[in-house]
Amino acid sequence: xxxxxxxxxxxxxxxxxxxxxxxxxxxxxxxxxxxxxxxxxxxxxxxxxxxxxxxxxxxxxxxxxxxxxxxxxxxxxxxxxxxxxxxxxxxxxxxxxxxxxxxxxxxxxxxxxxxxxxxxxxxxxxxxxxxxxxxxxxxxxxxxxxxxxxxxxxxx
Numbered sequence: 001x002x003x004x005x006x007x008x009x010x011x012x013x014x015x016x017x018x019x020x021x022x023x024x025x026x027x028x029x030x031x032x033x034x035x036x037x038x039x040x041x042x043x044x045x046x047x048x049x050x051x052x053x054x055x056x057x058x059x060x061x062x063x064x065x066x067x068x069x070x071x072x073x074x075x076x077x078x079x080x081x082x083x084x085x086x087x088x089x090x091x092x093x094x095x096x097x098x099x100x101x102x103x104x105x106x107x108x109x110x111x112x113x114x115x116x117x118x119x120x121x122x123x124x125x126x127x128x129x130x131x132x133x134x135x136x137x138x139x140x141x142x143x144x145x146x147x148x149x150x151x152x153x154x155x156x
Contacts, residue, residue, distance in 0.1 A: 080145050085142055085143070085144075085145060086142065087142065087143040088141060088142065088143060089134055089136055089137035089140070089141055089142060089143045089144075090136070090143055091134055091135075091136045091137075092134035092136070092137065092141065094141040094142075095134075095141060096133065096134055096137060096139040096140060096141040097131040097132065097133060097134060097139070098131060098132055098133075098134050098135070099130065099131055100123060100125055100126035100129070100130055100131060100132055101125070102123050102124075102125040102126070103123035103125070103126060103130060105130040105131065106123075106130060107122065107123055107126065107128040107129060107130040108120050108121065108122055108123060108128070109121055109122075109123050109124075
């Protein structure tokens with residue numbers, strides 16, 4: 001007697017042996033249209049507990065948010081660049097200049113020395129002009145968009 005070489009079997013926790021169905025329970029017509037259950041393996045579902053499902057869901061949502069937020073901001077920047085900005089600057093009312101806070105727009109500062117003596121000198125903040133370039137719009141008179149304000153401008 002010769003022994004036929006055995007075919008190695010695949011062992012996996014996800015595969016199980018198919019159910020044996022008796023021939024008496026299957027009619028001849030339905031058996032003819034269906035494949036034999038022994039010709040393909042039955043796949044067992046993976047069992048997850050609730051914590052695993054929550055962890056996977058949170059991970060997927062985190063990835064989606066991590067990709068979605070930067071994409072959203074980029075599209076908003078692109079859309080804002082296409083629109084013309086004509087809104088006047090709020091702090092300077094569109095003039096591009098703000099009144100000096102030290103001299104209150106007079107260009108001079110009065111200092112009381114004592115007694116009845118007063119000394120009037122030119123304002124050192126605005127150099128006697130009475131106004132300064134608006135720090136919000138940088139003198140343009142147009143209100144910058146929110147995302148345009150992120151740039152640091154060194155005045156030195």
